[in-house]
Amino acid sequence: MQIMSNDYNPHNIQNQTAAQLFAKPKLNVANKKYILAMFPYPSGQFHMGHARCYTLADTMSKYYRTRGFNVFSPMGWDAFGLPAENAAIKHNKHPKDWTDGNIKQMREQFDMLGLHFDWDHELKTCDPEYYRWQQWLFIKLYEKGLAYRKNATVNWDPVDQTVLANEQVIDGKGWRSGAPVERKEINQWFLKITNYADALLDECEHLTHWPEQVVTMQKNWIGKSKGVDITFSIIGLDATCQVYTTRADTLLGAQALVLAPTHPICEAVSKTNPKIAQALTQLSQSGVSEAEIEAGEKLGVAIGLTALCPISKREIPVYAGNYVLMDYGHGAVIMVPAHCDRDYAFAKRYQIPVIPVVDNGKEHDYSQSAMTETGTLINSAQLTGLSSQEAIEEIAKTLAASQQGQAKDQYRLRDWGISRQRYWGCPIPIIYCDNCGIVPESEANLPVTLPTNITFSDSSKMLANNPDFVNTSCPKCHQPAKRETDTFDTFFDSSWYYARFLSPKESNDLIAPSVTDGLPVDLYIGGIEHAILHLLYARFIHHFMHDIGITPAKEPFKELLTQGMVLKDGSKMSKSKGNLVTPSELHKTYGADALRLFILFAAPPSQSLEWCHSGIEGMHRFLKKVSLYFSNKQPVSEGVTPKLWSDAQTILSKIEHDYEKRQLNTTVAGCMKLFNIIQQSPVRNTTIQKIEEIFFIALFPLAPHTSSFYWDGEKPLSETAWPKIDQEALQQQTRPIVVQVNGKRRGELNLNKECSESDIIHLAQETLSIQKHLEGKSIKRVIHIPGKLINIVVS
RNA sequence: GCCCGGGUGGCGGAAUUGGUAGACGCAAGGGACUUAAAAUCCCUCGAAGUUUACUUCGUGCCGGUUCGAGUCCGGCCCUGGGCACCA
Numbered sequence: 001m002q003i004m005s006n007d008y009n010p011h012n013i014q015n016q017t018a019a020q021l022f023a024k025p026k027l028n029v030a031n032k033k034y035i036l037a038m039f040p041y042p043s044g045q046f047h048m049g050h051a052r053c054y055t056l057a058d059t060m061s062k063y064y065r066t067r068g069f070n071v072f073s074p075m076g077w078d079a080f081g082l083p084a085e086n087a088a089i090k091h092n093k094h095p096k097d098w099t100d101g102n103i104k105q106m107r108e109q110f111d112m113l114g115l116h117f118d119w120d121h122e123l124k125t126c127d128p129e130y131y132r133w134q135q136w137l138f139i140k141l142y143e144k145g146l147a148y149r150k151n152a153t154v155n156w157d158p159v160d161q162t163v164l165a166n167e168q169v170i171d172g173k174g175w176r177s178g179a180p181v182e183r184k185e186i187n188q189w190f191l192k193i194t195n196y197a198d199a200l201l202d203e204c205e206h207l208t209h210w211p212e213q214v215v216t217m218q219k220n221w222i223g224k225s226k227g228v229d230i231t232f233s234i235i236g237l238d239a240t241c242q243v244y245t246t247r248a249d250t251l252l253g254a255q256a257l258v259l260a261p262t263h264p265i266c267e268a269v270s271k272t273n274p275k276i277a278q279a280l281t282q283l284s285q286s287g288v289s290e291a292e293i294e295a296g297e298k299l300g301v302a303i304g305l306t307a308l309c310p311i312s313k314r315e316i317p318v319y320a321g322n323y324v325l326m327d328y329g330h331g332a333v334i335m336v337p338a339h340c341d342r343d344y345a346f347a348k349r350y351q352i353p354v355i356p357v358v359d360n361g362k363e364h365d366y367s368q369s370a371m372t373e374t375g376t377l378i379n380s381a382q383l384t385g386l387s388s389q390e391a392i393e394e395i396a397k398t399l400a401a402s403q404q405g406q407a408k409d410q411y412r413l414r415d416w417g418i419s420r421q422r423y424w425g426c427p428i429p430i431i432y433c434d435n436c437g438i439v440p441e442s443e444a445n446l447p448v449t450l451p452t453n454i455t456f457s458d459s460s461k462m463l464a465n466n467p468d469f470v471n472t473s474c475p476k477c478h479q480p481a482k483r484e485t486d487t488f489d490t491f492f493d494s495s496w497y498y499a500r501f502l503s504p505k506e507s508n509d510l511i512a513p514s515v516t517d518g519l520p521v522d523l524y525i526g527g528i529e530h531a532i533l534h535l536l537y538a539r540f541i542h543h544f545m546h547d548i549g550i551t552p553a554k555e556p557f558k559e560l561l562t563q564g565m566v567l568k569d570g571s572k573m574s575k576s577k578g579n580l581v582t583p584s585e586l587h588k589t590y591g592a593d594a595l596r597l598f599i600l601f602a603a604p605p606s607q608s609l610e611w612c613h614s615g616i617e618g619m620h621r622f623l624k625k626v627s628l629y630f631s632n633k634q635p636v637s638e639g640v641t642p643k644l645w646s647d648a649q650t651i652l653s654k655i656e657h658d659y660e661k662r663q664l665n666t667t668v669a670g671c672m673k674l675f676n677i678i679q680q681s682p683v684r685n686t687t688i689q690k691i692e693e694i695f696f697i698a699l700f701p702l703a704p705h706t707s708s709f710y711w712d713g714e715k716p717l718s719e720t721a722w723p724k725i726d727q728e729a730l731q732q733q734t735r736p737i738v739v740q741v742n743g744k745r746r747g748e749l750n751l752n753k754e755c756s757e758s759d760i761i762h763l764a765q766e767t768l769s770i771q772k773h774l775e776g777k778s779i780k781r782v783i784h785i786p787g788k789l790i791n792i793v794v795s
Numbered sequence: 796g797c798c799c800g801g802g803u804g805g806c807g808g809a810a811u812u813g814g815u816a817g818a819c820g821c822a823a824g825g826g827a828c829u830u831a832a833a834a835u836c837c838c839u840c841g842a843a844g845u846u847u848a849c850u851u852c853g854u855g856c857c858g859g860u861u862c863g864a865g866u867c868c869g870g871c872c873c874u875g876g877g878c879a880c881c882a
Contacts, residue, residue: 043882082882165880166878167882213799220798288879290879291878341796413879417880421880489880490880494882528876531799533882564876601807601819602808602820608800608875608876610807615806622820625835665808665809668819672819673818673819736815742862743862744863745815769848789815791814791862
């Protein structure tokens with residue numbers, strides 16, 4: 001069948017150009033550009049969020065290829081995780097089979113959508129050859145004293161007898177059983193990220209190519225604060241209780257001590273007092289997420305003890321509160337109703353007096369709210385009259401002298417709990433031996449592989465119930481011993497994958513020494529939802545890898561591009577909300593290039609993109625016009641059009657600027673403008689021909705198939721150099737001078753650049769539209785922005 | 796509750812960062828071509844005023860700084876993301 005010249009067939013175009021669009025990865029060479037998009041969880045569903053992220057990455061890769069960089073742009077799979085276990089239970093399918101099937105499906109969609117990643121370096125985190133190095137890393141962390149065990153609070157479903165993820169707790173109830181969730185403490189593995197708190201904070205200053213908002217979020221999350229540790233003695237109990245506060249200046253306004261219900265003092269009381277024991281159990285009914293605790297009602301119970309303030313020597317009651325968790329800080333806080341909103345609400349509920357001890361110099365109605373600002377101390381005995389700052393220092397000094405406290409830097413950041421009571425994850429390479437205690441698996445025995453012969457009876461204990469896995473021998477004394485049966489948090493999997501991508505098949509090292517120069521990642525692209533946790537964990541592990549000498553740079557990601565959400569009906573597209581739009585349907589109708597253009601054009605990359613179906617039509621129409629023009633193009637005639645050439649140069653410089661700023665929505669607009677010049681020109685002369693070349697190169701990263709198909713240059717577009725801007729033509733571009741009177745636009749003047757200020761005013765006075773606003777008034781002031789604007793201020 | 800964003804025509808957004816508000820596109824309306832439709836092309840398109848001109852108003856709301864504010868400052872409202880076991 002003959003293809004009509006006005007037919008635009010995107011699939012035909014894609015099929016004919018796809019082969020040439022995969023570029024070979026180039027590693028460890030000068031002028032490298034490591035461009036990485038956050039690897040996907042293989043859910044099997046390639047959704048718009050994926051399409052957006054990977055289109056951005058593929059587009060930037062192609063742009064940098066035309067700029068002469070050696071681009072490395074690998075792709076792989078974040079393949080462990082909860083959904084595979086849920087699917088296993090629901091569909092009776094093994095997580096491995098489910099995951100592998102999904103990877104295959106999603107890989108096909110990558111190709112279908114014309115996303116040309118470097119698949120030679122593909123990896124998946126559930127592959128033992130991948131996770132053996134994670135186990136190796138963990139052992140290194142353990143050897144350096146950065147991995148340890150302690151109790152931590154989890155969501156416990158008392159009916160299903162299982163630990164729940166925060167997202168599995170809905171309105172305080174287990175998602176399957178519907179039973180009220182309880183807090184439970186279990187022993188777990190932690191990584192001492194807090195040892196790196198200062199390093200991670202200090203390096204924030206060097207993240208100059210990260211969005212400021214993300215750096216701010218990271219700093220706030222680490223949350224370094226100066227405060228004071230204070231020791232209270234508990235009256236009638238041979239015990240003390242430590243609290244930490246950043247507002248020691250309010251200490252004399254403290255009306256109570258509030259402890260976590262699982263605090264040792266509470267537990268001691270509950271042993272002899274069943275009534276309080278029951279009240280404490282009540283206080284532990286709710287999930288552990290901060291959002292739930294902070295937004296929920298603050299409840300407490302007096303546990304019948306009093307504590308002695310080491311400064312005022314005053315006795316205050318001791319409460320247990322549902323908003324204090326044992327694993328944060330000391331598990332105890334002072335309650336100062338007058339100067340803390342949360343304490344104020346608590347005090348109102350339990351009729352605790354509100355006594356102001358700080359005055360900020362303004363009237364404040366303490367019957368309505370707390371006053372949280374600093375100021376001068378009042379009602380504070382010997383401290384009265386000091387400023388908040390002086391009081392904090394004085395209190396720290398006094399406490400230190402009597403060994404009842406001290407000034408201390410504190411971090412909001414907590415150590416990273418990495419134990420998960422789940423099957424589908426990387427086994428923790430630890431062995432418990434009756435003789436030797438906790439022993440890491442020997443490196444020679446790595447990887448500790450996840451057994452595949454399991455049954456899905458009870459998801460929290462799948463590994464524990466697998467004797468072949470559990471029973472082993474101690475690497476030290478060779479006596480029978482038992483394996484750790486928890487698996488790692490999947491955030492660990494994604495904290496170092498960017499390093500492994502350099503040499504995923506290397507068997508002697510985590511990174512082959514010959515390619516370590518591939519790090520850091522030059523441009524990292526991913527969703528804003530990862531702004532804190534994933535990026536902080538990855539930075540931490542990278543700092544550690546740097547410290548043990550396996551990565552050259554300190555920081556893993558030089559530049560970060562955080563892509564906004566893809567929203568539909570105002571909220572995040574996700575499977576659980578049932579508002580998915582699949583790219584494959586759109587591809588079927590419009591092809592890969594139209595979909596790419598729409599995704600890029602609809603919003604700037606960093607802003608959220610509200611999905612709307614119309615609009616992709618326009619991209620399709622644009623490509624159709626391009627196709628029609630180039631498949632019926634006229635022969636080139638002699639002659640030049642200087643005005644069009646300088647217009648094109650202005651657009652080109654804007655496109656270049658926008659690519660560098662990652663403002664890809666306006667690069668699309670720029671290409672459309674270039675094409676409008678081409679199409680609207682009455683003749684196809686040599687100027688137009690040159691603009692066509694610029695158009696193809698500029699469009700290539702955005703719509704690679706269509707541009708490649710109609711390109712007839714010597715080399716493929718990916719190897720064709722970016723056009724050099726004709727500075728002279730750019731300079732010739734002139735804009736009229738805007739004339740304002742009293743800040744309002746009253747006209748514009750076309751004049752050459754040499755015009756002086758007085759010449760311009762003269763001309764303005766002669767121009768009718770401007771004249772009438774100047775008549776009968778005297779000029780008080782003139783603001784002149786050369787080449788742009790003149791503002792004449794009149795009385 | 797705490798931390799970080801966003802709010803501009805009917806819609807998505809632009810404005811080279813304090814200097815012409817609405818680029819580019821979608822939708823809509825009108826016209827051309829066609830037996831007709833689709834496709835394509837051309838024109839109009841923030842609001843108001845007796846309307847190619849001109850004037851006034853207009854970037855969530857209220858106030859401020861400035862010759863000049865979408866952009867900076869203060870205070871609100873609405874909305875999105877994160878809050879440590881979703882990834």
